[in-house]
Amino acid sequence: MTSTPAPLPPAPRVPLRRRPFQIIRENRRAYLLMNAAAYGLGLIGFALGLAFPELVAARTSAMVDDGTTDLVTWLVSIPPLFALTILAVNVLRLSLLTIVLPSLILPFAGLALFGAWSVQTGITLAPTDASGWVALIPHSLTIVLEFQAYILLSLGAYLHGTHWLLPRTAGAPNRRRSYLRGLQKIGLLALPALVLLIIGALWEAYSLRYLVHPLQQLLL
Numbered sequence: 247m248t249s250t251p252a253p254l255p256p257a258p259r260v261p262l263r264r265r266p267f268q269i270i271r272e273n274r275r276a277y278l279l280m281n282a283a284a285y286g287l288g289l290i291g292f293a294l295g296l297a298f299p300e301l302v303a304a305r306t307s308a309m310v311d312d313g314t315t316d317l318v319t320w321l322v323s324i325p326p327l328f329a330l331t332i333l334a335v336n337v338l339r340l341s342l343l344t345i346v347l348p349s350l351i352l353p354f355a356g357l358a359l360f361g362a363w364s365v366q367t368g369i370t371l372a373p374t375d376a377s378g379w380v381a382l383i384p385h386s387l388t389i390v391l392e393f394q395a396y397i398l399l400s401l402g403a404y405l406h407g408t409h410w411l412l413p414r415t416a417g418a419p420n421r422r423r424s425y426l427r428g429l430q431k432i433g434l435l436a437l438p439a440l441v442l443l444i445i446g447a448l449w450e451a452y453s454l455r456y457l458v459h460p461l462q463q464l465l466l
Contacts (some may be wrong), residue, residue, distance in 0.1 A: 291368020353407030402432035
């Protein structure tokens with residue numbers, strides 16, 4: 247008499263806090279390519295700003311005209327409110343409206359918009375005087391943190407678009423199921439992205455208030 251083999255135990259469920267990093271590991275090549283593209287486009291914009299100062303002047307003028315400069319000038323002396331405002335802008339305008347929502351309507355649309363934003367941001371950051379170069383010392387960490395958050399969301403948008411167009415990549419029977427699985431990956435990657443944006447907003451607000459001016463006094 248042949249005995250029936252015991253069923254294999256189910257695979258242990260990966261804890262929620264580790265699942266975003268599992269997604270990154272499984273898609274390491276795409277993640278590294280997005281890092282290279284995002285920081286590379288930012289550097290291209292930065293180089294354009296240095297080579298053509300009129301581009302920086304145009305961006306500065308636009309920020310004055312739309313009230314951004316006045317708002318920053320007022321908020322910089324109130325770091326907690328400034329950090330909250332930075333976080334709201336980064337989450338709503340850049341994360342949701344620039345990267346995530348466009349990608350949910352048209353596959354990979356958010357990647358193109360994020361690429362354009364990266365170039366534009368590089369232009370905006372290009373210093374026009376010695377004070378600007380000094381301000382970049384603490385602000386460089388802000389750039390790294392915020393870009394990394396947007397890269398995680400872009401990875402999610404890329405996986406969502408891939409699953410949507412090719413359901414087999416998600417192991418789904420149809421596009422509806424693959425769309426939902428891609429949406430789930432965006433949600434998981436949004437968790438560490440939000441943490442990075444919170445840290446970046448706090449660092450940007452407090453470094454602009456307490457570090458930039460002392461550094462300029464020390465180095466210039």
